[in-house]
Amino acid sequence: KGRVVELTRNFTAGAVIFRERPLVAASWKKHRCMCCGDIHNTAECAIAHRTFPRQLLPKLATIEASLSELYGIDELDRARTFIMALHLAATVPHVRERLLSLSQANLGKCVACVDIIRENDLLRQILPSNLITHDCARILSALNTNSHELENLGGGSGLFPEAGAMC
Numbered sequence: 001k002g003r004v005v006e007l008t009r010n011f012t013a014g015a016v017i018f019r020e021r022p023l024v025a026a027s028w029k030k031h032r033c034m035c036c037g038d039i040h041n042t043a044e045c046a047i048a049h050r051t052f053p054r055q056l057l058p059k060l061a062t063i064e065a066s067l068s069e070l071y072g073i074d075e076l077d078r079a080r081t082f083i084m085a086l087h088l089a090a091t092v093p094h095v096r097e098r099l100l101s102l103s104q105a106n107l108g109k110c111v112a113c114v115d116i117i118r119e120n121d122l123l124r125q126i127l128p129s130n131l132i133t134h135d136c137a138r139i140l141s142a143l144n145t146n147s148h149e150l151e152n153l154g155g156g157s158g159l160f161p162e163a164g165a166m167c
Contacts (some may be wrong), residue, residue, distance in 0.1 A: 005166045018163040023095065024088065024143075025150055025158030026080030034064060034080040037156075051087060056125055066123060072106070072113030077156040078143060083126050085139050085159065090128030096135075098161050104141035111137040 011017055026034055033040050035047040042048050042064075043057040052060070060083070067079035089096035104110075114137040117123040127136055146165040147157040159165070 005163060020160045020163050022150070022158030022164075023098075023161050024081040024084040025156060026077045026084070027154065027156035028075055028077040029154060029156070030065075030076065032154075032156075034060065034083065051084075059122065059125065063123060063126060066120075067117070067126075070113050070116060072109045072140065072144075075157075078147070081143055081147065081157060081159060082140055085143060086126055086128055086131065086136060089135070089139055090130055096131075099139050099142050100135060102142035102161060102165050103145050104138055105145040107137060107141045110141040110144065113137070113140060 005018075025037070026032075027037055031039055033045045033048070034042040035045045035051060038045070042060050048057060048060070056063075064076060064079045064083065067073050067082065068076040073079050073082060085099060089099050111134065114127070114133050117136075118127060118133060127133075131139075143159055146161070147159045148164055148167075150156045150158050
């Protein structure tokens, strides 16, 4: 179904086989910031202030908690990575194209989830005006299909769109 990683030599358990920084990553712990992973409220984070509209900042904790309860998202770290991936897709065209090119295994469920988000006055604020509903659903589906668990955050997940998405 597309690109794959091919083993060219043997390796032992624990060996590093590739390094890649996540495009988006987030902790599933409520006390950690969505943007930097540090222990503080996201609304107080300098990165969040540079990333999100000022009027959205005080609402982020409520939005991410509500998103994490939706079927199709189901977890706090997925809600957080979805918010950040939507922002990147809306502001960086090559990132949008890369996200939309990833495998998407559960698109129907994600379309239904984004429809629910669009109908909710609070939640719809995360949906960029320059992305159609179907593309937002495709981004959620790509996250659900290609994200990997991250131990270094003490629990969470990240999307590695190059080598990581092929494993």
